[in-house]
Amino acid sequence: METAYPPLNELFVFLNTTITQISIFYSHIPGSGILLKYIKNSHQNDPFRTILELLLVFFAIIYLFTKKYRTDNLIELTPQEVEELVDEWQPEPLVPQLSDEENEFDKIPVINGPQGPRVKLVNGKPLLNISSFDFLGLLSHDSIKEKAIKTLREYGVGSCGPPGFYGTVDVHTEIERKISDFLGTEDTIIYSQGFSTINSAIPSFCKRGDIIVADEGCNFSIQKGLQISRSIIKWYKHNNMEDLERVLRKIKDEDIETGRRLTRRFIVSEGLFENYGDITPLPNLIELKKKFKYRLILDESLSFGTLGKRGAGLTDYFDIDPNQVDMIVGSMCYSIASSGGFCSGSFEITEHQRISGPAYCYSASLPAMLTVAATESLKLLKQNPLLLSTLKFNTLLFKQLLHNIKYLLLNGSADSPVIHLRIDEGIVRVGDIEDKEKCLQDIVDEAMNNGVLLTRAKYNRTQELFSIEPSIRICISSSFNKKEIEKTASVIKSAATKVLKNRVH
Known part of the structure; x- marks a missing residue:
């Protein structure tokens, strides 16, 4: 009995024969097996990349066979017109305009002399440095x-x-x-x-x-x-x-x-x-x-x-x-x-x-x-195991002194010498991140006026992957004695009260 669709069978035979011949021809090309393996692994690791590469190949084929565009009707400018256009042209800024935070760089206190737990600014003012990562006080040993x-x-x-x-x-x-x-x-x-x-x-x-x-x-x-x-x-x-x-x-x-x-x-x-x-x-x-x-x-x-x-x-x-x-x-x-x-x-x-x-x-x-x-x-x-025991003592003492601080939250584990002070929004009325940073910077400035060098934790917010609440970062050192720790805690309390007392809900 003859098939009802002889042309269709012939088409299938032709396609099967053609694909087989192409496969045999491709297998004889040097490096073809490596290329096929690379394509399979690439697709398995990153399917999006395979789709992108196919689109690029498709675009290249279209580009090669598309009629090229030519501009035969160019406008001729006189030398005077060229000069006028050059004079009117304004270049794009080399860098974006500085933000308010970046403009604060010229306000950063400059230390005169070596770093350490006790420093002097260029204006001669002595300060207790509570912002340095010199936890063990070895910087000036x-x-x-x-x-x-x-x-x-x-x-x-x-x-x-x-x-x-x-x-x-x-x-x-x-x-x-x-x-x-x-x-x-x-x-x-x-x-x-x-x-x-x-x-x-x-x-x-x-x-x-x-x-x-x-x-x-x-x-x-x-x-x-x-x-x-x-x-x-x-x-x-x-x-x-x-x-x-x-x-x-x-x-x-x-x-x-x-x-x-x-x-x-x-x-x-x-x-x-x-x-x-x-x-x-x-x-x-x-x-x-x-x-x-x-x-x-x-x-x-x-x-x-x-x-x-x-x-x-x-x-x-x-x-x-x-x-x-x-x-x-x-x-x-x-x-x-x-x-x-x-x-x-x-x-x-x-x-x-x-x-x-x-x-x-x-x-x-x-x-x-x-x-x-x-x-x-x-x-x-x-x-000197005393370095670590003193660091731990100073850390616990400082946290005890600031345990009941008003207007600010004390963040950090019990044994951590790194402490973050953040605004307590349940008590203090603040706006966006810039407003919070301004309040914290006012506390830092007030503390510096009273002999304690603090710093805000600063971030590149355009590149940070997650939003971080503004804070004052404090680093405890084993170099401080008990009186200096007590003075630092007292100054921070007073500065926070002076800056934030008028912002209470």
Whole structure:
């Protein structure tokens, strides 16, 4: 019996034969298998990218076969008309107009002489410096300065070369070894800039298609590292472990539903949050990390040298094996009064960064003088446990004195030497963010008039991913005595009352 649709069968045979011949011809092209594999992987990792590339190819084909547009009727201008147009032309501004906050830069107090807990301004006014990250008071320590001067004479000023080429000297390997011993980790790598440490370490391991779950309260440096990584970023509410578990479980459910291939997974958090002054519950983080098979990146920039019995950070504070944290990232700019940063973990973690960490590979290494200063600070921290006990005493005393402060809220964990004072909107009548910042700046100015140097916490709000309530950031130091702590608390109370008493609801 003859088929009712002979032309249709012939068409199917023709299409099948043509496709088979094209497939055979394509398979004989060198590199065709690699290209096909790349296209499949690219589509699986980023389907939007495949659609975009197809659109670009389609646009290119249309562009090639579209009739070109020509302008034959050009208008001829006389030399005089050209000159008139040139005179009338106004260039676009090189930079946008400065905001009110940026215009305040010329009002920033300038210190005359060295930094420290007690400073003098250029006008000669002495102040108690409660705004510096010099938590242990090592910035002006005599033995550190002597070591730094001796190293300067022996090694010179800088290295003029990246660590991976000819910028590494013996003092660099020494500080890496000492930090590892102090933390209890396998190995450490140091960076020459503190800000660049975390935003270089993250993209060294996290790539496109990987998943990072991060705390919404993470500092600006972490945010930049997450953006550079181009990974899939999921956020959980600040310091909320229940919300973190919800996000992790949702990702797991999505993997099952969509059949998404397994990629590298990371949890990113700060140990002591710069923008809030609270401490992350590390035991809960580690429990969730193990439960959902994630790696943990912990930024200990502020907790290193301030928390724990030995000052070794959060693992010391919670008495947890540091090897349970995959990457401990810290700063040498704060407690140990030097410069640069470090990343500690397994040998594989540190060695990978030596060949793939942008800030490590493409920046000159840390000057030997600053490296030795950090080594000496670490030595003093080990030898003087009184530094940590005094810091803790001063922190608790200051918080007790400001416990019942009017008009302001005291934010920060009990043992945190970083404290944020924010306006209590339940009592004080304020407007938008600019109005709040103005009120806080008036408190800062009033305190400075009475001998205490404070600072508002300042943010690049055009680039911050989450809105942060304006605050005055206070950093307690072990260098202050009891009378100075009492004076500071009294001045802040008086300044807040003077500025905000007329704004009560």
